[in-house]
Amino acid sequence: xxxxxxxxxxxxxxxxxxxxxxxxxxxxxxxxxxxxxxxxxxxxxxxxxxxxxxxxxxxxxxxxxxxxxxxxxxxxxxxxxxxxxxxxxxxxxxxxxxxxxxxxxxxxxxxxxxxxxxxxxxxxxxxxxxxxxxxxxxxxxxxxxxxxxxxxxxxxxxxxxxxxxxxxxxxxxxxxxxxxxxxxxxxxxxxxxxxxxxxxxxxxxxxxxxxxxx
Numbered sequence: 001x002x003x004x005x006x007x008x009x010x011x012x013x014x015x016x017x018x019x020x021x022x023x024x025x026x027x028x029x030x031x032x033x034x035x036x037x038x039x040x041x042x043x044x045x046x047x048x049x050x051x052x053x054x055x056x057x058x059x060x061x062x063x064x065x066x067x068x069x070x071x072x073x074x075x076x077x078x079x080x081x082x083x084x085x086x087x088x089x090x091x092x093x094x095x096x097x098x099x100x101x102x103x104x105x106x107x108x109x110x111x112x113x114x115x116x117x118x119x120x121x122x123x124x125x126x127x128x129x130x131x132x133x134x135x136x137x138x139x140x141x142x143x144x145x146x147x148x149x150x151x152x153x154x155x156x157x158x159x160x161x162x163x164x165x166x167x168x169x170x171x172x173x174x175x176x177x178x179x180x181x182x183x184x185x186x187x188x189x190x191x192x193x194x195x196x197x198x199x200x201x202x203x204x205x206x207x208x209x210x211x212x213x214x
Contacts, residue, residue: 032171037091037128040163041120044177046190048170055189080128084161087168093125101125101134110138114148124160126152 029051039047082089095102122134137147
């Protein structure tokens, strides 16, 4: 029988500590001349808030923790850098083996096609590290695995470079990026800064809404 002590806070603190250790840290959040790849393959507005007024997610995702630990292993790749005028564009792959860039992603179920943000990230890594082949590997909690190979593509990378320049300018101007609505918005910790406040009130039916009597 377990004791009366509540271990939830202890476990949460431990997970938070490990997650912060594995996350890529910004040496100076207001430095608009240094932009990280993970910031521009997702919502720029979310990355902006992470820099200037960060809120921790309510629920830590084990997948993010796993991916961070992979990057900390001895055979993981180092941070690479790509110069864009005066901007230092930095990215990190999970592994580089036999000149192949590899990303690992934890998912709840195996996708039929790779996620767009993962392809953007992987493609940019290939340019940053000057490689032509890449693989993204999806892993589920129960040990399922599927992988997708990708060849380097220039136009896709040019779009990322455009977002890097836009994000750099917005940081310098301290101006929040425009909204980029997506399915990820509902789970974002900054939801209420972009949309109306979430309200968990009484549920009602269409009949009640239009005063339809049965």
